[in-house]
Amino acid sequence: MSYFGLHLQTPVDEWDSEILWAAEQGKPYKVCKGFWVEMGKIVKQLSPSTSTVYRYWLDHQQPFLDRAIISPAEADAAADEFIFFFKDSINQHGDVDYVESLNETYPSANILTQRKAVAFDRAFIRRLAVHCPHTRPIVYTAPPGNIDHHEYDVLLPLAEECEAAGGAFGYHNYWSVVNSISYAASQGHAYDYQMRWAWSLDEYLVDRGIRVKWMLGESGPIGAAVGGYWQLPNDGWLLNSVWGGDIDGYMSDVEIMDEMYYSSIPGLEGRLIGATLFTSGYAGWEPFQVQGSLLYRLTDHVINYDVITPPPPPSNDFEEEAWRVTTEMQQNGQNGIRLNANAGIQQQITEDNLYYGWDFQIVTAETDVQNKTVQAVESISGGPPRRVYVWEPGQEIYWFEHP
Secondary structure (H helix, E strand, O other): OOOEEEEEOOOOOOHHHHHHHHHHOOOOOOEEEEOOOHHHHHHHHHOOOOEEEEOOOOOOOHHHHHHHOOOHHHHHHHHHHHHHOOHHHHHHHOOOOEEEOOOOOOOOOOHHHHHHHHHHHHHHHHHHHHHOOOOEEEEOOOOOOOOOHHHHHHHHHHHHHHHHOOOEEOOOEEEEEEOOEEOOOOHHHHHHOOOHHHHHHHHHHHOOOOOOEEEEEEEEEEOEOOOOOOEOOOOOOOOOOOOOOOHHHHHHHHHHHHHHHHHOHHHHOOOEEEEEEEEEOOOOOHHHOOOOHHHHHHHHHHHHOOOOOOOOOOOHHHHHHHHHHHHHHHHOOOOOOOOOOOOHHHHHHHHHHHHHOOOEEEOOOOEEEOOEEEEEEEEOOOOOOOEEEEEOOOOOOEEEEOO
């Protein structure tokens, strides 16, 4: 079953019939997010197992954050004021599973604003339980790439309270596409953008005994600077600088991401609610629209997608064998042979070097160990290899470092 769902700012043609068609085929959409409360009731009537998410659109949110940092009591008052905008509608309709907090208020390298956002989100969890007891909170609706990898400690009390409330973190996980070159499968880009939530933040939280749910509240391809970094928030898939309207390209990304979702720890543990593809409806986001032919293709994907069970990570025995083979090759003089620049491992090493400032180079010829391509690398500054990249065509690139 696909993790992808709809992000509906306003209704678009046939959105409801597509939800119904998938449910009738026994492959319902996992999640549907809307900006109007009545959406929840419609979805539940058509597809009872689909999770429903409501977002209240608010243009001016800074006063809520400024108040939240003053004291817990003032944070509660600010959360009350925000929730009052929609509580009566939520309670009247009663078909909304989750409600989102304030949108994208977590910038990197700004600890004061981070603390304000955490204070508000903690209050939002507390007060939503009082005002709308049948719904659960979605907090930390952070923009892609935020907050930075070394800043996660500020989120610990929020994560603990979110888990206890049955809520979810709502990171936005756009992936970069530049001139029809997709970075959906790039491990380096994924670690910083589309899979940061699972490969970085969730791992950090799990190491501290916290297991939150995840609802990726905005997802999909987005434009970026050359090289795939510095994502451009207004550049959607229809622009020539992104996918140029190429539905096949868009859907190939969706398949790649679904496999990544399933192989992640939250996916394997059932903690991923879903990911909503930005966006459908509402003037002003025309380059991002998911409707018409793309909507039909998405429904076909939801109905027909069968997850490819990812292979287990290489065992220690495999790692020792791969290390032995590559070390032996180097000792025998089979070194300095580079792969084609378009090959998977060479491309990954190049991207890793560029982004992280590394100076790794391949020091053994390409070889095969248990039907997997392995390649030892070392720093050009010298010394023995300390990293081995492993690649099985069609699967993610894996690497390990030898002690």
